[in-house]
Amino acid sequence: MLDIGCGPGFFTIDMAQMVGKSGRVIASDVQEGMLEKLKHKIEGTELADRIQLHKSEKTRIRLSEPVDFVLAFYVVHEIPNKLDFFSELASIMQPGGQILFVEPPFHVSKSAFAETVRTAQEAGFQSEKGPKVLFSKAVILKK
Ligand SMILES: C[S@@+](CC[C@H](N)C(=O)[O-])C[C@H]1O[C@@H](n2cnc3c(N)ncnc32)[C@H](O)[C@@H]1O
Structure with missing residues (x-):
């Protein structure tokens, strides 16, 4: 993980x-x-x-070992290039691997969240209904 x-x-x-x-x-x-x-x-x-x-690093995670589950809690809005970020995660995750992607309620709007989910899809993830996380926006991204 x-x-x-x-x-x-x-x-x-x-x-x-x-x-x-x-x-x-x-x-x-x-x-x-x-x-x-x-x-x-x-x-x-x-x-x-x-x-x-x-x-x-701000623009690269720089991990090579495979991971099956990623928690990205209240972080993605701070990442400058989201396509690079999700593409790098896709490169170290096996098919079926999941990201629990959660963003905060106020400074990430509904449309900004939806845009980031589209970016993750572009990088090779499918989005699925996430769990309810109090006050937050959450989705599961599956490779
Ligand atoms: C709002 S905090 C959330 C911390 C933790 N996930 C939580 O929910 O308790 C965001 C964290 O993401 C880190 N961060 C920001 N940009 C990052 C990046 N490109 N790669 C890795 N971590 C980053 C920050 O240093 C900070 O510790």
């Missing part, structure tokens, strides 16, 4: 608990400080072995 734009790892920790002992979660962010915060939270716990911290 990949938590892209993980911030201080609020969801990464739940994801690492979900994957169990043999699973792996890559926590990726452009801000070193965020990765440091997450590092301090998991240091000395069993989750440290399951979570790989990864510094991405």
Whole structure:
């Protein structure tokens, strides 16, 4: 699994608990400080072995290992080139892999969200009804 734009790892920790002992979660962010915060939270716990911290660049994630599930929570509106972003994700995901794509309610309009979903489709994803996420816009993108 990949938590892209993980911030201080609020969801990464739940994801690492979900994957169990043999699973792996890559926590990726452009801000070193965020990765440091997450590092301090998991240091000395069993989750440290399951979570790989990864510094991405503003315009490239730069991951080559395959991932089956991606959480993109409140991050995509901050990414300058969304087609490049989704294309890069498509290149590391197997067919059937899913992205849970969630955006915040106020500064991402309904039309901006729909436009980003169209961009993800252009990159090779199909959109499916997402779960209800309180106050947010959410969709599942399937490779
Ligand atoms: C609003 S925070 C959300 C954090 C986390 N996903 C959450 O919901 O708790 C957005 C995060 O995305 C990161 N970010 C912004 N652009 C990014 C990019 N191009 N690649 C990876 N992370 C990025 C920011 O540094 C920030 O930590």
